[in-house]
Amino acid sequence: MTPINIITGTAAPLPLPNIDTDQIIPKQFLKRIERTGYGEFLFFDWRYNLDTPDHVSERKDFVLNKPEYKGAEILIAEKNFGCGSSREHAAWAINQYGFRAVIAPSFADIFFSNAGKNGIILCRLTEDEVATLLDRCTKDPKHTLTINLEAQTVTDEQGFKAHFDIDPFRKHCLLNGLDDIGLTLLHEAELDSYEAKHSEEFWLAPKAAA
Amino acid sequence: MSTQNSVQAIAPRTLFEKVWQQHVVAEPAGEPTIIYIDLQLVHEVTSPQAFDGLRLAGRKLRRPDRHIATVDHNVPTTSVQDRLVIADQISNAQVNALRKNCAEFGIEFFDVQDAAQGIVHMIGPELGATKPGMTIVCGDSHTSTHGAFGALAFGIGTSEVEHVMATQTLPQSKPKTFRINVEGELPYGVTAKDIILDIIGRIGTDGATGYVVEYAGSAIRALSMEGRMTICNMSIEAGARAGMIAPDETTFNYLKGRRFVPQGEAEWNLAVEQWRSLVTDEGATFDRELNIDATKLAPSVTWGTSPGMVTTIDSTVPSIDDAPSEADKKSFSRALEYMDLKPGTKIEDINVDAVFLGSCTNARIEDLRAAAKIVDGYHVATTVRAMVVPGSQSVKHQAEEEGLDRVFKTAGFEWREPGCSMCLGMNPDILQPGERCASTSNRNFEGRQGRGGRTHLLSPAMAAAAAITGHLTDVRHWKFNNSKGGSR
Numbered sequence: 263m264t265p266i267n268i269i270t271g272t273a274a275p276l277p278l279p280n281i282d283t284d285q286i287i288p289k290q291f292l293k294r295i296e297r298t299g300y301g302e303f304l305f306f307d308w309r310y311n312l313d314t315p316d317h318v319s320e321r322k323d324f325v326l327n328k329p330e331y332k333g334a335e336i337l338i339a340e341k342n343f344g345c346g347s348s349r350e351h352a353a354w355a356i357n358q359y360g361f362r363a364v365i366a367p368s369f370a371d372i373f374f375s376n377a378g379k380n381g382i383i384l385c386r387l388t389e390d391e392v393a394t395l396l397d398r399c400t401k402d403p404k405h406t407l408t409i410n411l412e413a414q415t416v417t418d419e420q421g422f423k424a425h426f427d428i429d430p431f432r433k434h435c436l437l438n439g440l441d442d443i444g445l446t447l448l449h450e451a452e453l454d455s456y457e458a459k460h461s462e463e464f465w466l467a468p469k470a471a472a
Numbered sequence: 473m474s475t476q477n478s479v480q481a482i483a484p485r486t487l488f489e490k491v492w493q494q495h496v497v498a499e500p501a502g503e504p505t506i507i508y509i510d511l512q513l514v515h516e517v518t519s520p521q522a523f524d525g526l527r528l529a530g531r532k533l534r535r536p537d538r539h540i541a542t543v544d545h546n547v548p549t550t551s552v553q554d555r556l557v558i559a560d561q562i563s564n565a566q567v568n569a570l571r572k573n574c575a576e577f578g579i580e581f582f583d584v585q586d587a588a589q590g591i592v593h594m595i596g597p598e599l600g601a602t603k604p605g606m607t608i609v610c611g612d613s614h615t616s617t618h619g620a621f622g623a624l625a626f627g628i629g630t631s632e633v634e635h636v637m638a639t640q641t642l643p644q645s646k647p648k649t650f651r652i653n654v655e656g657e658l659p660y661g662v663t664a665k666d667i668i669l670d671i672i673g674r675i676g677t678d679g680a681t682g683y684v685v686e687y688a689g690s691a692i693r694a695l696s697m698e699g700r701m702t703i704c705n706m707s708i709e710a711g712a713r714a715g716m717i718a719p720d721e722t723t724f725n726y727l728k729g730r731r732f733v734p735q736g737e738a739e740w741n742l743a744v745e746q747w748r749s750l751v752t753d754e755g756a757t758f759d760r761e762l763n764i765d766a767t768k769l770a771p772s773v774t775w776g777t778s779p780g781m782v783t784t785i786d787s788t789v790p791s792i793d794d795a796p797s798e799a800d801k802k803s804f805s806r807a808l809e810y811m812d813l814k815p816g817t818k819i820e821d822i823n824v825d826a827v828f829l830g831s832c833t834n835a836r837i838e839d840l841r842a843a844a845k846i847v848d849g850y851h852v853a854t855t856v857r858a859m860v861v862p863g864s865q866s867v868k869h870q871a872e873e874e875g876l877d878r879v880f881k882t883a884g885f886e887w888r889e890p891g892c893s894m895c896l897g898m899n900p901d902i903l904q905p906g907e908r909c910a911s912t913s914n915r916n917f918e919g920r921q922g923r924g925g926r927t928h929l930l931s932p933a934m935a936a937a938a939a940i941t942g943h944l945t946d947v948r949h950w951k952f953n954n955s956k957g958g959s960r
């Protein structure tokens with residue numbers, strides 16, 4: 263993971279609550295065994311008309327298809343973003359499309375964790391703060407926001423300033439681009455001794471009869 | 473340190489806290505707790521990138537014996553032949569990747585033709601791999617199902633799948649606890665599915681975000697394991713990290729003699745003794761509690777595009793003004809449009825084009841029995857396409873032994889091979905744009921069952937009734953048309 267700290271860029275507004283991962287990346291793209299190449303399928307059903315089974319055309323009214331929002335690095339949505347399926351493909355799609363942060367009043371748990379592991383900053387702001395940003399970025403697609411992970415703030419040039427909470431450990435990993443598996447393996451001795459004892463608890467073994 | 477331990481031992485604890493504490497490997501300061509994972513279930517969709525990650529990093533799979541794999545999401549349900557070599561090349565490649573990965577890393581794999589194959593959340597319990605007190609994960613949000621046994625079970629993303637493969641642990645911050653007490657006897661025609669849909673309707677699809685929910689109360693105790701799994705399965709639809717139900721005689725009776733549980737008398741008894749301690753102690757406190765009067769519940773059905781957009785079968789389609797908040801008004805309006813419904817329409821007047829009886833929520837033997845009882849002696853409406861997709865080979869086999877397959881087929885249902893099927897339509901079983909489906913699955917998101925498809929979630933009996941009448945139907949007034957099913 264690449265370290266991440268300050269993001270300055272424009273934002274695409276998607277003013278809907280409960281945007282589920284089925285919308286973020288529909289199931290037909292989960293058949294792939296690769297970890298890359300999901301960006302073009304982000305919000306597929308909202309982004310494209312299916313003219314014939316193998317021909318699609320862009321829906322002009324969808325925010326990501328509007329030329330003025332091309333290149334936006336921040337996505338803004340309403341509460342409970344990323345609910346539903348655990349598919350990490352949703353985080354991959356958001357990331358690979360080019361978004362580096364999502365701002366919303368709340369996020370679903372599994373998506374929250376998946377995003378963190380893919381270097382996406384999730385900023386939980388209040389409903390009012392999100393409403394302000396949605397409004398500004400809708401009126402002016404060139405409206406620029408700055409997310410400062412170190413300082414845990416979202417600011418703009420019109421004096422907007424909001425603080426977001428982030429788990430200190432997640433922040434540390436994002437700032438330093440740390441790999442979770444490597445961190446856990448620092449505790450291998452504890453793991454070995456736990457496992458030796460735990461293995462005797464056969465009533466908690468998946469294959470107790472084997 | 474020792475005083476702290478003894479204080480902890482005396483303080484009353486919740487079921488969740490007991491399971492959590494037993495699995496703490498390390499508590500590094502300022503970092504999430506590292507907890508041990510007893511079992512990881514693996515399927516074809518969320519695992520290939522995790523196996524690749526292991527290979528790339530040159531890491532081994534730490535405990536192959538704590539992994540079990542099967543194929544479910546992608547496999548066609550039409551015929552055994554269609555499943556062995558899948559016509560869709562990308563799906564076929566994904567299934568083949570799992571075969572190859574399981575062989576390479578030494579994971580026990582239940583392939584399409586195996587007698588134990590099925591939806592991943594069906595086979596864990598059926599094999600007895602799922603047990604009380606375990607920690608269980610899977611790259612699938614409905615892993616919450618296994619909580620019905622008093623396990624701490626939750627869905628994870630692919631990076632975490634890889635993490636568990638490499639370390640058999642996960643760093644986790646401790647969730648909050650939420651107890652939902654459902655007290656009283658369920659009225660006639662009301663099932664576990666109706667309880668959980670009612671709960672989601674009440675608390676919302678983010679109502680339990682950040683919490684592990686424990687379901688308690690006499691109505692939950694009275695449920696079979698099948699019913700309990702239905703409830704825990706949909707915990708994620710309320711945003712919960714996991715759902716749990718304390719194990720009891722119902723749990724032990726279900727598990728006894730299954731393939732992966734302790735077999736010898738002495739070992740079995742010791743295991744049960746351990747499991748019996750997995751109850752919330754008297755006086756333990758929860759971060760949040762909710763009480764529900766089971767006697768007031770009615771059959772539930774969703775009208776919108778989120779499981780929280782739910783009402784009772786005897787009511788009408790709500791209007792935008794019924795939305796609980798401003799933000800929800802927008803989703804209500806969008807949902808009404810997507811679902812092509814007018815506020816005030818009687819729910820019972822909604823016609824359906826398709827009926828899907830399946831998924832890890834409601835494709836167990838008890839579900840098929842309940843549906844067959846409704847269907848017996850009737851025929852599917854001419855306007856409806858109806859299918860039954862048993863959740864596992866074992867359920868399919870059992871149903872065929874009981875003659876349920878004949879009841880369904882005689883009535884005009886298709887009888888399929890096990891898999892996820894139209895629950896998410898990754899295989900060829902999908903709705904056409906505009907088609908409306910009564911479905912026993914768990915998600916009614918836009919396009920979930922096929923682009924432009926419209927989904928109404930309900931119980932198996934209600935789905936069966938809708939298949940016969942061609943519209944959503946109150947099962948409480950059903951006139952049985954068979955010799956054995958007439959009794960209540």
Ligand code: SF4
Pocket residue numbers: 544545591592593612614831832833891892895896913914
């Ligand atoms: S049946 Fe549906 S919800 Fe269950 S695992 Fe399969 S796709 Fe997921």
